[in-house]
Amino acid sequence: MNGISPQQVQIRTTDPRAGYRAARRREALRAFILAVPLLVFLLATFIYPIGKLFLMSVQSGEVVNAIPGTATLLADWPGPPDLPSPQVFDRLAADLQKAQQDGTLAAAARRLNNYEPGFRTLMLKTVRQLPSTSGLPYSEELPRIDKRWGDAETWRLLKRAATRYTPDFLLTAMDREVAPDQSIVPVEKTQAVYVDAFLRTFSISGAVTLICLILGYPVAFLLATLPARKSNLLLIFVIVPFWTSLLVRTTAWYVLLQPNGVVNSLLIASGLTTEPAALMFNRLGVLIGMTHVLLPFMILANYAVMRGIPPVYQRAAVSLGAHPAVAFLRVYVPQTMPGIGTGMFLVFVLSLGYYITPALLGGAGDEMISQLVALQMERQLNWGLAGALSVYLVIFTLAVYAVFNRLVGIDRLRLG
């Protein structure tokens, strides 16, 4: 027809892929729209709080907010051995009184106490005594109120605290601090708790993972090789605890493992022991409780993989001359590696963040890192340190994930 120019015809025929791309875009948009509610939910309840906590691990606004003028002046102070200029003393005196009126002093004092126990008292004492000054310049008045103001170290800590962003939480979480000479040094032995806590968390998680593997692998094998009716029945025994609340199960162990609990009664009645055995408030209790809670993950992960391995491989290996045990180790076990990997990964990663079970069944020496995070948030109100500990926990978890992904492949992770 005359109405269609050659150019229009050209447009229709040049790129057949354009239509395909448009269809793909429409599909992608549709998928996105379907996922929007979940994305919003995740953003609000998961990603935002985590991001906020991470930010807290480097934020330290309390002191700057309370004494902004002093903070600015201290930024220009080179630090010890000299004291800051008298101007800084004046500014601090004014800032402190203002902060008390504004109500920002308490938070700042608490934050300073993280650096040096007693700093909070120093601040409050200073503010209390400032109105009754003797008329001396503040560079003499403050050291008179408390001689610590005459020590350059006090001012150094104040300067460190009076910055909006600080690496100190992240350092503390690794039992490190900045020394007067600006170098990063380990904290005193008596204050070093977090590295040990991380190591303890790893060793408990590792032990739980191994126990789960040793106990769970044979059960998964049994489930995968029994006739369907029997294995379904047995599977219920695995799954029902899996559905039961973690707290309920932990509390049940609390009852069972008590010095005068069921297990000890049985042990004494059977004559195996005369005294109640210490089964809880120690590492044993933590391992028993956590293994029980996490065992279904190991069993189900292995069962899912084993169920897909036909018995013909074992037969083939035996027919080719392998002793059944050799056939099992060389042919069957390698095929279950994805299950072993998945189970170990799940149990280990879940163990890393465990809180309730070690808190209820553990003793003084069994705190895991998430208990310390909770402690910092609930008791010490040191959200910065809690954030810093969480950052490390996330980093270590991601590292485990990376190793798992490298060895097994996350796409092979499946349950049931």
Next chain:
Amino acid sequence: MLASVSKPFVTFSSIDKTYDGETFVTRNLNFAIEEGEFLSLLGPSGSGKTTTLMMLAGFEAPSSGSILLGESRLNEAPPHRRNIGMVFQNYALFPNMTVAQNIAFPLSVRHVPKAEQKGLVERALAMIELSHLADRRPAQLSGGQQQRVALARALVFEPKLVLMDEPLGALDKNLRETMQYEIKRLHEKLGVTMVYVTHDQSEALTMSDRVAVFHHGRIQQIAPPRDLYEDPENAFVANFIGENNGLAGQVAACDRAYATLALTSGISIRGRAGAGIATGKSAVLALRPENIAFDADAPDHANRLAGTIDEVIYCGDHWRLHLTVAGHNGFIIKVPNRTAMVLPELGRTATISWGQDDCKIVVADGS
């Protein structure tokens, strides 16, 4: 092909297999496998052929009777000590190993030195013409390639006996025929004894030196393919192998070589007498559709019947006719397609005939 003076290599004697003491999966099996022969176990599913193979492999234990390998009793030997190569239906290549590692597996569990293993594996790979795929994983191979690897793995440790459990069942038709030829070639080249389970009769006929036909846990007949097809011993074999016009009747007369079968309608047929045929017994006709002359003037044919054409199917090289003969429908004739022939028409009455040597009177089932 089968040497007449070969000695028994494997002997099954009075083998019963039952799981509950009442129903028998196999019943009173007695047969011998000759050294170097290709024996197929053929039968419908549930006939006991796979169980027989598994008893030979050692994965099932006979309930009674004994299996001999040469002179020695094999019953109690665990499967991994039997030194029998085996190929499974779905190949059972180990997915965690490469092709070369799979083939090396039987050598490495026998502690063959590494250097020797390498040479043997290379030779096995060359034999199946897959040397270039040595480092692939089984999942990366096609069905036919996997089958060949499974074959190489079962042969590499040079077993005297190789068992195959429907090894070509998962392949499509063309590939299956290629592989049949390949297995046959390897058998002839290596001189190894092969026992081959299949439910595909044409596969059994084309590949085997002898075929054992299984039904209800018993061997109905064990014979070379040609004897099986042309000289079936009973009605089951006649009907199971190829197509048969199995008209049933009573034996009216019987001399040494020939018998007369009276069909129920009063028509009688003369044919070769099978084993166990005696006057008065009920028997079945074994008559192949291609041995019947259609509308032919063949005065030497002892049997001459009239039939009505019910169905005509054109098959290219032949016509396939379904007739009603002696009151029974489903009588099959295969007529070679010639340019000059009179076309069979539906509903017409035709004369069909065959000689007394073209058919056989055999005992009915369950004798």
